[in-house]
Amino acid sequence: xxxxxxxxxxxxxxxxxxxxxxxxxxxxxxxxxxxxxxxxxxxxxxxxxxxxxxxxxxxxxxxxxxxxxxxxxxxxxxxxxxxxxxxxxxxxxxxxxxxxxxxxxxxxxxxxxxxxxxxxxxxxxxxxxxxxxxxxxxxxxxxxxxxxxxxxxxxxxxxxxxxxxxxxxxxxxxxxxxxxxxxxxxxxxxxxxxxxxxxxxxxxxxxxxxxxxxxxxxxxxxxxxxxxxxxxxxxxxxxxxxxxxxxxxxxxxxxxxxxxxxxxxxxxxxxxxxxxxxxxxxxxxxxxxx
Amino acid sequence: xxxxxxxxxxxxxxxxxxxxxxxxxxxxxxxxxxxxxxxxxxxxxxxxxxxxxxxxxxxxxxxxxxxxxxxxxxxxxxxxxxxxxxxxxxxxxxxxxxxxxxxxxxxxxxxxxxxxxxxxxxxxxxxxxxxxxxxxxxxxxxxxxxxxxxxxxxxxxxxxxxxxxxxxxxxxxxxxxxxxxxxxxxxxxxxxxxxxxxxxxxxxxxxxxxxxxxxxxxxxxxxxxxxxxxxxxxxxxxxxxxxxxxxxxxxxxxxxxxxxxxxxx
Ligand SMILES: Nc1ncnc2c1ncn2[C@@H]1O[C@H](COP(=O)(O)OP(=O)(O)O)[C@@H](O)[C@H]1O
Ligand SMILES: [Mg+2]
Numbered sequence: 173x174x175x176x177x178x179x180x181x182x183x184x185x186x187x188x189x190x191x192x193x194x195x196x197x198x199x200x201x202x203x204x205x206x207x208x209x210x211x212x213x214x215x216x217x218x219x220x221x222x223x224x225x226x227x228x229x230x231x232x233x234x235x236x237x238x239x240x241x242x243x244x245x246x247x248x249x250x251x252x253x254x255x256x257x258x259x260x261x262x263x264x265x266x267x268x269x270x271x272x273x274x275x276x277x278x279x280x281x282x283x284x285x286x287x288x289x290x291x292x293x294x295x296x297x298x299x300x301x302x303x304x305x306x307x308x309x310x311x312x313x314x315x316x317x318x319x320x321x322x323x324x325x326x327x328x329x330x331x332x333x334x335x336x337x338x339x340x341x342x343x344x345x346x347x348x349x350x351x352x353x354x355x356x357x358x359x360x361x362x363x364x365x366x367x368x369x370x371x372x373x374x375x376x377x378x379x380x381x382x383x384x385x386x387x388x389x390x391x392x393x394x395x396x397x398x399x400x401x402x403x404x405x406x407x408x409x410x411x412x413x414x415x416x417x418x419x420x421x422x423x424x425x426x427x428x429x430x431x432x433x434x435x436x437x438x439x440x441x442x443x444x445x446x447x448x449x450x451x452x453x454x455x456x457x458x459x460x461x462x
Numbered sequence: 463x464x465x466x467x468x469x470x471x472x473x474x475x476x477x478x479x480x481x482x483x484x485x486x487x488x489x490x491x492x493x494x495x496x497x498x499x500x501x502x503x504x505x506x507x508x509x510x511x512x513x514x515x516x517x518x519x520x521x522x523x524x525x526x527x528x529x530x531x532x533x534x535x536x537x538x539x540x541x542x543x544x545x546x547x548x549x550x551x552x553x554x555x556x557x558x559x560x561x562x563x564x565x566x567x568x569x570x571x572x573x574x575x576x577x578x579x580x581x582x583x584x585x586x587x588x589x590x591x592x593x594x595x596x597x598x599x600x601x602x603x604x605x606x607x608x609x610x611x612x613x614x615x616x617x618x619x620x621x622x623x624x625x626x627x628x629x630x631x632x633x634x635x636x637x638x639x640x641x642x643x644x645x646x647x648x649x650x651x652x653x654x655x656x657x658x659x660x661x662x663x664x665x666x667x668x669x670x671x672x673x674x675x676x677x678x679x680x681x682x683x684x685x686x687x688x689x690x691x692x693x694x695x696x697x698x699x700x701x702x703x704x705x706x707x708x709x710x711x712x713x714x715x716x717x718x719x720x721x722x723x724x725x726x727x
Pocket of ligand 1: 184185192193194212213214215216217218219220221
């Protein structure tokens, strides 16, 4: 689904001493099927922004469009339910939302609320746990008996079982071990391609943004600070440093090699090890010493 | 949700009222609550109102905000007023609307009682607007100090209070977060039959309880790990000090009491 934000502002607790403008005339577009990373400092408004995507928050001014659904200031949208069925949101620490007696019931909770038939729920549950690599033996266990990492996977499965067309991920791997992080991010990327999802990822990790996203939106103090393709964004090291954001290590490596050795490496998604090999090949001619 | 939950939320500031020793504030409010019931003439009510409004003005908290915080209790104030208007049948009949006779005494009593109510709520909410929860518990612990002699668990009570107060905002945030997560999974908290709505609360309550218990356990462990063993011999990080401003407040309050008794009819 195409998504657009048109001069969207959002103010928390308006008309009180705690009034806080968390989004300030934010405008951008996301094409259907793209993978967009939203980056910014803590407090820059990322979570506020994504809560507009399924109508949890309503703009204080401006307009949000998600496919055929429109969310405007001061105007109740009567189709929130349908919108929420199509936009799956994985919140920060989603394991806090688990509540059912068994893992299977918790995963089925979303689809059930949206009136999906029992047979179909079974099918989706199996598909979801396969994607998130939860062993089927765990389905009848209580979610509260699981490890933190397993709980996270169960919660994610619960969102996937809704079969959303838009997947919104708010720092979905925060607090996981590096292996788990990579597994989950790869899984989302696979789903994104296989099911032609539109994916919006909120992240702190420049590496993830570079590896998975085809578009990056950088927020700073509630405003869109930069917006472009990843490689374009990371060319502007100074602008990023101005808002305390780093350039991914790989890109730093390419830049350093260019500046100090005068060798132009072309970055097309390689790892640092692969780039290093390429560099040796160029510097030493074609003979590569393994 | 958080928009309507602002009653008594602390608002940082540096006004005269903010700087008062919390013990003074609590003591004065305690006595204010008592003397409010001695007012019985227009002048005496006027004095009390002047004191309450004066304090509110000195605190530099916007009046609109105080009124907004009072929203949930407006209903009570108005209800009390109407109750008196309807029930009291003394004095002259002022008007009669559709067979309902409104008595002079009813109007006066209704106005007086709801004004009392209003003043009490205003002054007490001013306390929580200008005093951090920690200051309030510290002050209560000090004020109840003498009860330790009769083995009343003053310290434990104060600790319980400060822990609860500390976790109220956390719990509210958590509630908001979890209800948003469940709303995203299709729970509708707003519409549906009564039964449906009760059912909708379960996905909210279970995670809340789970996390509250987990927090409690973690907190207990952290306290034990740092050698907490009750109030005996514990010193305070923030000592409370009575200052000049407190003396001014007492003088002002004594004048108010004198004025009140002079203007009583
Ligand atoms: N429920 C709320 N009430 C008041 N202020 C909030 C609330 N949620 C977030 N904020 C404020 O809005 C700003 C943006 O928050 P958020 O969108 O959560 O940022 P991010 O996800 O980028 O860390 C922050 O300054 C935060 O304090
Ligand atoms: Mg956030």
